Amino acid sequence: MAAAFEGAAVTAKPAKRTAKAKPPATGAKPTARASAHTKATAPKPRKATVRIFVSYCHANTVQQAKLQVHLAQLRRDEVEIWFDGEMEAGDKLNTEISRKLRAADVFVALMSPEYIASHWCQMEYRRAMGRRARGSMRVVVVIVRPCAWKDTGASDLKVLPRDGKAVSDWRSMDHAFANVAEGIKGAVKAVRAALPEAVPARPAKATPSAAAPVAEKRPAPAKGGLKASTKGRPAARAVQVKRPARGRAAG
Numbered sequence: 317m318a319a320a321f322e323g324a325a326v327t328a329k330p331a332k333r334t335a336k337a338k339p340p341a342t343g344a345k346p347t348a349r350a351s352a353h354t355k356a357t358a359p360k361p362r363k364a365t366v367r368i369f370v371s372y373c374h375a376n377t378v379q380q381a382k383l384q385v386h387l388a389q390l391r392r393d394e395v396e397i398w399f400d401g402e403m404e405a406g407d408k409l410n411t412e413i414s415r416k417l418r419a420a421d422v423f424v425a426l427m428s429p430e431y432i433a434s435h436w437c438q439m440e441y442r443r444a445m446g447r448r449a450r451g452s453m454r455v456v457v458v459i460v461r462p463c464a465w466k467d468t469g470a471s472d473l474k475v476l477p478r479d480g481k482a483v484s485d486w487r488s489m490d491h492a493f494a495n496v497a498e499g500i501k502g503a504v505k506a507v508r509a510a511l512p513e514a515v516p517a518r519p520a521k522a523t524p525s526a527a528a529p530v531a532e533k534r535p536a537p538a539k540g541g542l543k544a545s546t547k548g549r550p551a552a553r554a555v556q557v558k559r560p561a562r563g564r565a566a567g
Contacts, residue, residue, distance in 0.1 A: 369420035375430035
């Protein structure tokens with residue numbers, strides 16, 4: 317009589333298939349705002365400062381004041397315009413004028429009969445012409461009223477207003493000084509082209525908020541449909557029970 321199997325074969329139930337888990341994100345893309353902060357913007361270089369010394373006789377104060385008005389835009393373009401009216405109380409006349417004259421890049425002379433007759437004006441003018449001969453200054457002569465300006469050594473200069481026409485001969489003072497301002501602007505442009513550019517300001521250090529966000533690593537989900545814990549425990553393996561050996565038949 318055949319003996320029954322001493323033991324039944326027991327098998328473990330196969331684990332249910334679970335949906336494939338998505339691989340963890342390797343890095344989060346920074347937002348448009350964050351990426352804009354991460355790009356280092358190069359600071360724009362500032363224009364080199366140009367200094368203008370205006371030399372005039374006090375008899376031509378009205379013309380000097382009108383010239384200052386027409387040069388207002390140049391003041392906003394890194395240009396310093398100085399005349400003796402800028403002196404403060406207590407400054408020594410000769411010392412301050414000499415210092416400003418040495419530092420100037422452009423010398424503007426408002427030429428008139430009074431200017432030629434003035435001893436102090438002629439001293440400033442001669443010093444400026446000496447610096448021009450050495451190539452360290454540009455001299456601009458503005459004819460305010462008809463005068464013997466060619467005898468001052470300015471005959472080889474391009475004078476203003478246009479064609480050497482005196483300011484007093486123009487239809488209006490504004491028309492004349494508008495033309496003078498354009499000529500001085502051209503002189504400033506030529507001087508600036510020969511000067512080294514000003515050193516740009518250093519860029520600000522990047523703050524932590526400006527850096528791109530760091531992606532947080534997510535733990536791999538557990539197999540068998542179990543939810544992954546926050547600590548990222550490994551998935552449990554399926555246990556397989558071995559079948560017992562088949563027994564022999566009884567005699």
